[in-house]
Amino acid sequence: MSQNPIIRWERDDDGIVVLTIDDPNQRVNTMNAEFVDALEAALDRIETERDTVAGVVVTSGKDTFFAGGDLNDLRDATKDRIDEFAEFVDRNSALLRRLETIGRPVVAAVNGSALGGGLELALAAHHRVALDGPRNYVGLPEVTLGLLPGAGGVVRSVRMLGVERALSELLLQGQRRTVRSALELGIIDELVESKSELIVVSKKWILAHPEPVQPWDVKGYRIPGGAPGDRSEPLHSKLPAIPALLRKQSKGAHYPAPKNIVSAAVESAQVDFDNALRIEARYFLDLATGQVAKNMIQAFFFDMQSVNGARGRSADRTPWRASKAVVLGAGMMGAGIAYECARAGIDVVLKDVSVEAAERGKGYSHKLIDKQIAAGRTSSDKGDALLARITPTDRPEAAEGADLVIEAVFEDPAVKAQVLAEIEPYLAEGALIGSNTSTLPITGLAENVSRPEDFIGLHFFSPVDRMPLLEIIKGNKSSPDTLSRALDLAKQISKTPIVVNDSRGFFTSRVIGTFINEALALLGEGVPAATIEQASSQAGYPAPVLQLTDELNLELLRRVRDAAQRAAEEGGQTWVGHPAEVVLDRMLSEYGRAGRLAGAGFYEYDGNRKRTRLWTGLPDAFGGENTDLPFGDVVERLLFAEVIETVKCLDEGVLEAIPDANVGSILGIGFPGWTGGVLQFIDGYEGGVAGFVARAQYLAETYSERFTPPESLLQLAESGTTLARSRSAELVGTP
The missing domain is CATH 1.10.1040.50 (N-(1-d-carboxylethyl)-l-norvaline Dehydrogenase; domain 2)
Structure with a gap:
């Protein structure tokens, strides 16, 4: 066994080489210059030692298989450096092409999520085995960053699925699919239940298929659904509707990526594979050197990473977790907050002026659960368990021992003061007290509680079950610990937090x-x-x-x-x-x-x-x-x-x-x-x-x-x- 800083090489007695990607300098593997150098070295060695290599398994030494392109590199790509960047893109694409034509069976052993460049790497293998699990995703989400896949993702997905399915089910919306869903789509070939099986099953496939070739490299291969221009295929009648659909979805807004994706998919389907890769690269470079992609990468990756990060807190601290919450007010906002808390495993007391009003608030969760069951997104047992965590009431004493209260009543300081004063005697010592107000200054509302240092603004957005943001507002007396717990709560209920200081209307x-x-x-x-x-x-x-x-x-x-x-x-x-x-x-x-x-x-x-x-x-x-x-x-x-x-x-x-x-x-x-x-x-x-x-x-x-x-x-x-x-x-x- 020999070592490489990025890719480890291990060959077994059957001659099967396992290439384990494990960048020591990054939390996840990315398609940066160091990886490209390491992949080229590994391919060189395979070709040099071809007679002793029966096949190749590509896997990862990290929890995630491969995260895709290095967004720092992409953010720095500019039109005045386009030749330099194009050279890197072409080299990367050529290496994946070399991998799939190396003359030995190649299996991608996908041990976690494979998004973007990770899936592109897997698609260049002859067979894909993935570790099953609800949190293991594959997909080509580049469009959500203003980009398109630039390492063969468009070309290979079109040849595997056809133009229409590749666009609608993988490329234009950037869907993240569970590996089980990807198996049904046809971009994953096998699932295993444990990591220990992953390499075993991959090697077994290699031994059974000693001379594989990609379908599109077989003479006479036809793209599913037909290539553009073929009047005898179903695609011919559907193709004119795609630009109209794009215009309807974008409403004329400045999103160039979907247009480039459609152009790359349609044009690349009409030429040979190597020229198809050149077409894809051209449309990718147009986006990568443009301003929109830079804007979207900054917001949806770097800024999102920042707001969801430690925010100055110790990385090894133990996060605070709420166990029992009281939501005051069972209107649409309160009902939505109660549902989100219950979904996160928190026991919720949903209080209103009457039991009937509180029951109506719980009914909101009933409706959401019923829709999820009907759509197959949850089971009756899980739905019943969530609903059992919500207790509707008109009695303040039902809040006994709660370590979290979120007030969500009418935007009137007097009403808010009344409901908080009524509930506070029953809360656990040091409970986090939050007010879901959209405009009223938090410092003033904090005067109505005995512990203003534990009081903070928690501004949810409607409908709460669909809106991902939580605006946390620091009052003048909100303590650092209170802010820290509010940030922990956001993570517990799967909301993206932003933090602002107090003022009327906040931010x-x-x-x-x-x-x-x-x-x-x-x-x-x-x-x-x-x-x-x-x-x-x-x-x-x-x-x-x-x-x-x-x-x-x-x-x-x-x-x-x-x-x-x-x-x-x-x-x-x-x-x-x-x-x-x-x-x-x-x-x-x-x-x-x-x-x-x-x-x-x-x-x-x-x-x-x-x-x-x-x-x-x-x-x-x-x-x-x-x-x-x-x-x-x-x-x-x-x-x-x-x-x-x-x-x-x-x-x-x-x-x-x-x-x-x-x-x-x-x-x-x-x-x-x-x-x-x-x-x-x-x-x-x-x-x-x-x-x-x-x-x-x-x-x-x-x-x-x-x-x-x-x-x-x-x-x-x-x-x-x-x-x-x-x-x-x-x-x-x-x-």
Whole structure:
């Protein structure tokens, strides 16, 4: 047995070589330069010692098989270095091609997850054996980072599954499949129950198949479903619908990866294998050197890694875990929080003013479980066990001994104070006390409990079972231990946390308010409602802005506005009104249209509150004939309103770290993912910070001073650096 820093080589008595990938410098194996060098050396040795090699098993010395490309390398790829990067991509692709044509059977023994480059490596083997397990995934998720597979993933998956299935079931959505699901799809060939079987089964296959060849290397091989241009195959009639489907899914937003994936799949299916790889590489390089991929890699990998990390806490600390939670308020938010806690194995007391109301709240979990059982995602036994952990009640003493309370009642400080005072005597000593408020300052709410140091804001997003974000708000007296426990809770209930400091509206509610206000201001200026909706869709927001406003409810928005105005005036500040207020007040007071719950808002609704069309009275109410504004200006007014407000949050100390802003904006308030988040949008803007500042000044001069860039950005533009480099990347944690 000989050693290599990255790939260990071991040959048995049958001549089968096991190549174990185990990069000593990384937690997971990645397709970096060191791996490529090691793979080339291993292939050289196989060819040199061909007469003594009966076959090859490729496996991993880590819990994960292979994690894919090194995202640090991909983030640094630029168009002015494209030749250098292309050389690396071509070399990597050529090595995998060499592996599958080396003249000996090759088996991928997939001992954990194989995502991205990991699956590409496995697809280059002649046979794939995977360790079964619900947490072992395979897939090609590159599209979620603004990329496409660049080491043969498109070419091989198309030849295995056909153009249509490869696109829909693997490439365009970037699905992560369990290995069992991958077996059904056909990209995994065998499953084993234990690691000890993995190599044994792999070697057995090699001995039974001494001279394998990839199907696509057999003369006359036809791609399943046919190649583009073959009128006799089913693909011919389906192919024209694919671009239309892409346009429908993207709504015109700036996501180039799906287009490149379709182009690579269709074009590569019409040529020989080696030219197919060249086509794939060309489309990959176009994305990898573009700004969108850099934005998405920053947000969805590096920033996500940061917010989910230790955040300044000791890595060897024992995480705190809640065992019994009390959720105060069984409305939609409280019911969703109760479900999430119960799903995490926490016993939950769901309290409301009456048992009937609490039972209705538990009914929300019943409905979710019933849907999961019907879809085959859970069993009746598991569903019953989850429901058994939720106890609906109207009795505060049912909270006896709880180590966690989450208040989720009406946004009224007096109501919140009442329910917390009622429950606090029954809590365990030092229990974590959280308030699910979206706007009310946490420091003020903390005055209503006897232990303000244990009090913290826990802002969930609706619907709680589907929204992944948890905004944690530190009050002035929240202790470091309380923050640490809140972060532990987020992990326990599988939420992505961001941490912000206290202020009215915190970060997410404050910033999304500027988005809605800008849309209402545009409407008040006579811009057609349909144009505003189309602009927000093409910007990349998940829901058109007026539709979102109806869902949030105009009455709630007015209450939040009025509360903010009172607080400002009581604090001796002059309230500066926004043009949106006129539209909001007229919609409610003059037209009685409060949104979807009221059955009438910016949209019309049928008897079941199903949205039908934009309210036909909007042109009479607000004009709708102002078509002079350039469409790009409408789009950027929506985006810039949120970005500039976020910079103010950063300047004021509401935000302490850029990753919190980027992740929170995408996961919590739907800021377009292609931008990389509200602050990455500035660094990724054409011309960088200086380009953003110039555009903001144009918007301020043309439309409103609210687009005036903050002084901090003006200084940054002069310095020539990026926002990310100018601020510490260390996240809020505990001292």
